Amino acid sequence: MNALFSWLADPAHWSGSAGIPARLVEHLWYSVLALALGAVVALPIGALVGHGRRGGFLIVGSANGMRALPELGLLTLLVLLMGIGLLPVTLALAVLAIPPLLAGTYSGVRNVDPGAVDAARGMGMREWQVLFKVELPNALPLILGGLRGAALQVIATAAVAAYVSFGGLGRFLIDGLRTRDYPQMAAGAVLVAVLALVVEGLLALLQRAIVSPGLRGGGRRSPTVTVGRPAPAPANPEPVPVREPAGAEP
Amino acid sequence: MIEFRGVTKRFPDGTVAVDGLDLTVDAGKVTVFVGPSGCGKTTSLRMINRMIAPTEGTVTVDGRDVMSGDAAELRRGIGYVIQQAGLFPHKTIRDNIATVPLLLGWSRRKARARADELMEVVGLAPEMASRYPAQLSGGQQQRVGVARALAADPPVLLMDEPFSAVDPVVRESLQEELLRLQGELGKTIVFVTHDIDEAVKLGDKVAVFRTGGVLAQYDEPGVLLDRPADGFVDGFVGRDRGYRKLGFLSDELPLVELPTVGVGDPAPEGWSLVVDPDGRPLGWVQGGGSVEEAAVVPGGSLYEVGSGSLRSALDAALSSPSGRGVAVDGDGRVAGALSADDVLRALAASRADEAA
Ligand SMILES: Nc1ncnc2c1ncn2[C@@H]1O[C@H](COP(=O)(O)OP(=O)(O)OP(=O)(O)O)[C@@H](O)[C@H]1O
Ligand SMILES: [Mg+2]
Numbered sequence: 001m002n003a004l005f006s007w008l009a010d011p012a013h014w015s016g017s018a019g020i021p022a023r024l025v026e027h028l029w030y031s032v033l034a035l036a037l038g039a040v041v042a043l044p045i046g047a048l049v050g051h052g053r054r055g056g057f058l059i060v061g062s063a064n065g066m067r068a069l070p071e072l073g074l075l076t077l078l079v080l081l082m083g084i085g086l087l088p089v090t091l092a093l094a095v096l097a098i099p100p101l102l103a104g105t106y107s108g109v110r111n112v113d114p115g116a117v118d119a120a121r122g123m124g125m126r127e128w129q130v131l132f133k134v135e136l137p138n139a140l141p142l143i144l145g146g147l148r149g150a151a152l153q154v155i156a157t158a159a160v161a162a163y164v165s166f167g168g169l170g171r172f173l174i175d176g177l178r179t180r181d182y183p184q185m186a187a188g189a190v191l192v193a194v195l196a197l198v199v200e201g202l203l204a205l206l207q208r209a210i211v212s213p214g215l216r217g218g219g220r221r222s223p224t225v226t227v228g229r230p231a232p233a234p235a236n237p238e239p240v241p242v243r244e245p246a247g248a249e250p
Numbered sequence: 251m252i253e254f255r256g257v258t259k260r261f262p263d264g265t266v267a268v269d270g271l272d273l274t275v276d277a278g279k280v281t282v283f284v285g286p287s288g289c290g291k292t293t294s295l296r297m298i299n300r301m302i303a304p305t306e307g308t309v310t311v312d313g314r315d316v317m318s319g320d321a322a323e324l325r326r327g328i329g330y331v332i333q334q335a336g337l338f339p340h341k342t343i344r345d346n347i348a349t350v351p352l353l354l355g356w357s358r359r360k361a362r363a364r365a366d367e368l369m370e371v372v373g374l375a376p377e378m379a380s381r382y383p384a385q386l387s388g389g390q391q392q393r394v395g396v397a398r399a400l401a402a403d404p405p406v407l408l409m410d411e412p413f414s415a416v417d418p419v420v421r422e423s424l425q426e427e428l429l430r431l432q433g434e435l436g437k438t439i440v441f442v443t444h445d446i447d448e449a450v451k452l453g454d455k456v457a458v459f460r461t462g463g464v465l466a467q468y469d470e471p472g473v474l475l476d477r478p479a480d481g482f483v484d485g486f487v488g489r490d491r492g493y494r495k496l497g498f499l500s501d502e503l504p505l506v507e508l509p510t511v512g513v514g515d516p517a518p519e520g521w522s523l524v525v526d527p528d529g530r531p532l533g534w535v536q537g538g539g540s541v542e543e544a545a546v547v548p549g550g551s552l553y554e555v556g557s558g559s560l561r562s563a564l565d566a567a568l569s570s571p572s573g574r575g576v577a578v579d580g581d582g583r584v585a586g587a588l589s590a591d592d593v594l595r596a597l598a599a600s601r602a603d604e605a606a
Contacts, residue, residue, distance in 0.1 A: 113334075113339065115335065118336055119330065119332055119338075119395075119398075120349075122296075122299060123330055123399075124353055214339050214384060
């Protein structure tokens with residue numbers, strides 16, 4: 001324990017291209033790229049399939065299939081195919097980001113009150129307006145839940161970049177292991193965990209800021225309101241067999 | 251005016267929801283579609299705003315086939331209210347109501363001003379404007395639904411069981427309110443319900459559907475109750491139809507004078523009606539002596555002179571503790587008394603007239 005603290009307290013470990021700040025930035029950079037790539041793939045597909053309200057089994061199937069891919073094997077394969085570089089690392093991590101984002105977006109859109117969607121269409125919204133003005137804003141809590149899950153997982157796993165001689169906080173783990181520098185390894189693990197927690201906290205704040213107060217179950221604005229009765233269940237709630245996207249997967 | 255011409259709807263699974271429907275909805279009137287569950291009421295309604303496309307036949311609104319032109323454009327000109335209100339949970343009440351005006355390109359300020367105006371029209375307190383739907387009761391949500399449908403002042407309003415999810419007391423007040431609103435606005439309203447009472451109360455005309463999507467009878471409520479077209483309609487209209495029909499008979503009833511007493515006055519023997527200083531009924535007292543407030547028995551329902559409903563006259567007579575129904579004028583002051591016998595005599599006279 002003390003060795004860990006003294007490793008972390010050593011100023012030499014806080015500067016230079018192999019220092020903690022530089023590795024932290026690298027780590028974040030891979031994570032952000034992977035999340036962005038994952039979002040570019042998952043959000044449109046999840047939104048469109050959820051909007052169409054059918055084909056959900058494809059989403060569930062492909063999300064579960066991607067979850068089952070062995071990350072290290074995938075990364076090794078990609079590096080063998082493309083050589084060492086940012087692209088295989090980003091791709092391998094994006095594969096982790098896609099399932100929670102896809103599931104969150106799909107089930108978020110799919111589970112918007114059918115009455116609200118019907119009313120939106122019946123009042124003369126075009127399909128894109130139904131999606132952007134009604135379905136996505138109402139799906140936001142689940143989409144952001146998916147994003148939080150994806151972020152947690154990507155940040156935790158981005159350490160594998162070091163396995164293919166790339167940067168990030170994983171370097172401390174790999175290098176520490178090779179040189180039997182256990183304090184360094186422990187420091188790397190702690191830094192990854194702290195980073196994941198900080199990002200999780202920031203995303204939670206973001207969620208508070210951008211989700212409509214009308215969608216926050218507990219967040220009643222004035223204490224004098226009459227408590228609305230919960231809308232009765234829709235006539236035929238089709239079960240949506242998607243795993244809850246919120247939270248991290250092991 | 252809305253017309254169904256030979257309209258059939260067959261769903262891909264083979265279900266025939268509406269079968270050869272011919273029907274004309276009069277402009278400026280309330281037309282109610284009523285019938286048992288699954289008889290095609292909702293399907294018929296949704297073919298008017300093209301939420302469902304007919305398999306055969308045409309639906310026209312003001313002479314234009316709804317299937318021609320742009321669906322979204324058509325729908326913006328037709329108010330639409332559904333059972334669960336279908337409010338947008340993420341938007342405030344004001345923004346919910348402003349939806350169609352904003353779709354039509356009104357400025358945000360104008361749309362919001364219109365929303366505030368409509369909240370008053372449907373009887374919602376202004377401070378609710380910035381609340382969210384989850385913070386409203388079911389009845390309040392329905393009012394918002396109606397306000398939202400009225401926002402762009404469409405000539406046609408489609409309402410699919412709008413009041414069936416609220417309790418009977420709230421439902422009754424929403425019905426009254428709709429009739430009041432309709433008196434002012436004169437919209438062409440198509441209203442779906444499975445409640446025959448609601449149908450005869452609200453409808454200028456009532457279309458009774460039978461299972462399989464066939465129109466069984468289309469008539470004014472009085473005619474429907476009096477002369478059901480067949481056994482199905484008879485059964486659907488129900489056992490109470492003779493009694494319900496009283497609501498549509500209007501004959502001036504002969505009132506007898508009703509002596510009244512005030513609180514503190516000496517009362518004669520038997521039942522006496524107690525009134526407040528303005529002449530409005532407070533209740534009944536029995537027996538002589540000075541009238542004490544605590545001894546006043548609540549009266550029955552009141553019959554408003556000129557309302558022309560034998561049903562409410564009969565109810566006033568039957569619900570009064572003294573057996574004499576209290577008739578009041580438009581200001582709520584006692585106008586006289588009537589008995590159940592008077593009402594029944596008027597009924598007999600009215601039927602004799604009709605038969606003649
Ligand atoms: N999308 C659909 N696909 C297949 N069948 C349908 C569809 N929508 C409705 N139906 C069927 O069409 C028939 C008429 O349905 P509709 O919703 O119009 O009934 P309704 O009179 O409104 O009944 P309720 O009083 O229960 O609302 C029913 O048998 C229903 O099961
Ligand atoms: Mg229906």
